[in-house]
Amino acid sequence: MDTWIGLMSGTSMDGIDAVLVSFQGQSARIHASHTIPYPDEIRHRLLAACQNQATLDEIGELDTLTGTLFAQAATEVIQHSGLPPSAIRAIGSHGQTLRHQPSGASPFTIQIGNPSVISEATGITTVADFRRRDMAAGGQGAPLVPAFHKAFFSSDTEDRCILNLGGIANITWIPANESSPVTGFDTGPANALMDAWCLDQTGLPFDSDGHWASEGTVNQELLSDMLSDAYFSRMPPKSTGKERFNLDWVKTQVSRHPDIPAEDIQRTLLQLTVASVVNQLPETRGLRIYTCGGGARNPLLMAELEKALPDAQLTLTSDLGLDPQMVEPVAFAWLAKQALEGLPGNLPEVTGASGPRILGAIYPA
Ligand SMILES: Nc1ncnc2c1ncn2[C@@H]1O[C@H](COP(=O)(O)OP(=O)(O)O)[C@@H](O)[C@H]1O
Ligand SMILES: [Mg+2]
Missing domain, CATH: 3.30.420.40 (ATPase, nucleotide binding domain)
Structure with a gap:
């Protein structure tokens, strides 16, 4: 073979x-x-x-x-x-x-x-x-991976969503009904901004297991400012990367809110990933969401996603037979x-x- x-x-x-x-x-x-x-x-x-x-x-x-x-x-x-x-x-x-x-x-x-x-x-x-x-x-x-997701992860009986949490997050929504089209696009940052802020503030390339973020609290004003970035409300097809979501982007946002502790900013960036993904999902009731990518290894990110998606079932692509x-x-x-x-x-x-x-x-x- x-x-x-x-x-x-x-x-x-x-x-x-x-x-x-x-x-x-x-x-x-x-x-x-x-x-x-x-x-x-x-x-x-x-x-x-x-x-x-x-x-x-x-x-x-x-x-x-x-x-x-x-x-x-x-x-x-x-x-x-x-x-x-x-x-x-x-x-x-x-x-x-x-x-x-x-x-x-x-x-x-x-x-x-x-x-x-x-x-x-x-x-x-x-x-x-x-x-x-x-x-x-x-x-x-x-994103190019949705064609692969469609070929390998589609089901006759359930609508499925594949959520890849790399530097950027992308979703693929595969309806059970094969005649309905697959939807897929980049939702925005997954780890890119958390990594950039963590490196800038601590010298470490990423916040292992979300430990640093867990010491902070979400700043709601900063979060809603961040969520007003036009990318999040743009209709697909759309894709993005580090040329938009980078350290400069974080610093520009933060400059409008002086005196927020660095760990609160890290925690808010994690929540930005959660909110921007959840806001852009189609109907979530009963939806099964299979996650993959490095962000699936961050227990705080996964717990917050689960909290924000009470009607959906969040699991890993390992349930579909493929290591995340x-x-x-x-x-x-x-x-x-x-x-x-x-x-x-x-x-x-x-x-x-x-x-x-x-x-x-x-x-x-
Ligand atoms: N244990 C962990 N805790 C928190 N974040 C993690 C962990 N393991 C990996 N990551 C995150 O996943 C990222 C890598 O994910 P990956 O899927 O390889 O993304 P990309 O496709 O952009 O390379 C790291 O930069 C880091 O932010
Ligand atoms: Mg990688």
Whole structure:
């Protein structure tokens, strides 16, 4: 049976998640998984590049360096699996987003992590650059995972919502009735703002288990100001990233409310994630919400989401047979499979593209 590798690093820039997987009908079997955290130096350089502090030379170097790390993640996940490289049909590599600007006169999205380096180092066909074709067809180029969610997580008997809590939060709503369209979009920040504020104030890249936030209380005035950001009330299709929701955004909000203790700000940012997700969900009564991504590991965030959704059932994608940390990398393995089989990878009703498109560029073995 063909096996596939998915490589993903999201807006959190915490590191590269790699998975080696095979697909059978509506199920994905994980043979091995592996994560390479970004070395601090690389994370700082990537963050600086996102903040427009990088020259073209620096961006070129980062493209090669991250490509090498993506290749290393692929090589190590193959070693963990015990399978020979010849058993792997292809690698789907998302790359590292430096900028995502889906609106404006000339929309664009930039992912680095040189795919030629990956295919050269592994000897395996690599598929990358998944977002730009959707964008060229008038779409947001994001989110792309809803097509995978639809293919693997739909049910005849219940409406399902998949909630991914990465740097950015995105939801996919899959009605039980197959003739109804799937809805999916980025709701706004999940961890991005909490991570940015935590790093700025404590030097730590994230607030482990929400401990620091739990020392603070929600400032309702700050929260309602934050919730008035136009992104939250915009109709889908929509997608966003660190170019909007970043430390500057937090500092601008906070500057209007002097003297709020730093831990209260952290706690308020957590509540912003909860409120912005919950406000943008469709009817929640009886809805089953399956969460995934790093935010699902934050017990305070999960408890607050549960509190805000008394009518819904909140669980993890593990209840659907897929490890919450592996959903995104598995989706990119599947997108590589779709590309090589000449099948579409986007859902036009989600991204707003003018039609289904085969996504990705192929870098042969
Ligand atoms: N134990 C934890 N407690 C709190 N937050 C966590 C924990 N583990 C992971 N996270 C959060 O999850 C983020 C990474 O999630 P991930 O799904 O990899 O996002 P992305 O797709 O943006 O890379 C981290 O930056 C951190 O904010
Ligand atoms: Mg990550």
